[in-house]
Amino acid sequence: MPELPEVETVRRGVEAAALGQVIQAVRVKRRDVVQGRPQAMAGHRLSAALRHGKQLALVTDAGPLACVHLGMSGSLCVEPASTPRAKHTHLVWVLANGQELRFRDPRRFGGVACFADRQALHKVRWHALGPDATTITPADLHRRLNATRRVLKAALLDQNLVAGLGNIYVDELLFAARLSPLMPGCAVDRSQAKRLVARMRPLLARAVKAGGSSLRDYVGADGASGAFQNNHQVYGRGGLPCPRCGQDLSAMAIAQRTSVWCGGCQSVDTTQELGD
DNA sequence: CACCACCCCTGGACGC
DNA sequence: TGCGTCCAGGGGTGGT
Numbered sequence: 185m186p187e188l189p190e191v192e193t194v195r196r197g198v199e200a201a202a203l204g205q206v207i208q209a210v211r212v213k214r215r216d217v218v219q220g221r222p223q224a225m226a227g228h229r230l231s232a233a234l235r236h237g238k239q240l241a242l243v244t245d246a247g248p249l250a251c252v253h254l255g256m257s258g259s260l261c262v263e264p265a266s267t268p269r270a271k272h273t274h275l276v277w278v279l280a281n282g283q284e285l286r287f288r289d290p291r292r293f294g295g296v297a298c299f300a301d302r303q304a305l306h307k308v309r310w311h312a313l314g315p316d317a318t319t320i321t322p323a324d325l326h327r328r329l330n331a332t333r334r335v336l337k338a339a340l341l342d343q344n345l346v347a348g349l350g351n352i353y354v355d356e357l358l359f360a361a362r363l364s365p366l367m368p369g370c371a372v373d374r375s376q377a378k379r380l381v382a383r384m385r386p387l388l389a390r391a392v393k394a395g396g397s398s399l400r401d402y403v404g405a406d407g408a409s410g411a412f413q414n415n416h417q418v419y420g421r422g423g424l425p426c427p428r429c430g431q432d433l434s435a436m437a438i439a440q441r442t443s444v445w446c447g448g449c450q451s452v453d454t455t456q457e458l459g460d
Numbered sequence: 461c462a463c464c465a466c467c468c469c470t471g472g473a474c475g476c
Numbered sequence: 477t478g479c480g481t482c483c484a485g486g487g488g489t490g491g492t
Contacts, residue, residue, distance in 0.1 A: 186486095238486080256485055257470075272470085291469045293486060334463070343487080351485065440465070441485070 188348030189391035220298030237347025255294025326377035337365035
């Protein structure tokens, strides 16, 4: 389940393995996961791999680019052209060095959208996204949360409010910041917003450093698994003891997502006295 | 306008 | 071992 750290891991992998390569050809295996004309990238050099939130843009020096959504089960791999293509490989960029950049997505929740240039990408696709979770400021997060009455969990999952967080990292973040997923966004005060940002940055940085969280089928561009799932404090641990206070962790669906938190140390009462 | 439920899809886990 | 069932969830859409 690629969230920001997983997408960043993939971005770095693509950058290391394919940046500077000329795209000889583009092969579309499944038309319905692709918007626009990826063939426009053929003949051009891959000049940048950009990320905003969970979205990845593969940009050529001539302008044409592909914006990749990994969705739930999507992956990008750079492999020798001689390696048999894995099942559910929907789009292939054939590189001049004998390698192929391959987009695979069994569940097809992801997809690839192609644009003529970065301006079109921003205008059509990235303009509505909130600030990236790695760079959002406490003041901006506070302002954005205060504009919604939705519960905090739902607000933080909204990519238009802040881009990059998914179910795993929202639960981990709320645990680290000792905030209840059920409190209204508009009830988050300035110091709590500051604490969210202060916890979010190192959380995401540590996850990127570990290569992301590998659950089920997520892998980086080099095919390697991440290791951050071993550092999850609450995600997937409903009913088990809280690593901080030992109380059984609560689990219930919030905003259609399984949510796990500690009712003991993630409440308004316990956060009052933290003061950071 | 804000928000929420539903739906898309496949593979892995689990029970029998 | 094999088969059926359930569950995971990002993000778009349509309904309230």
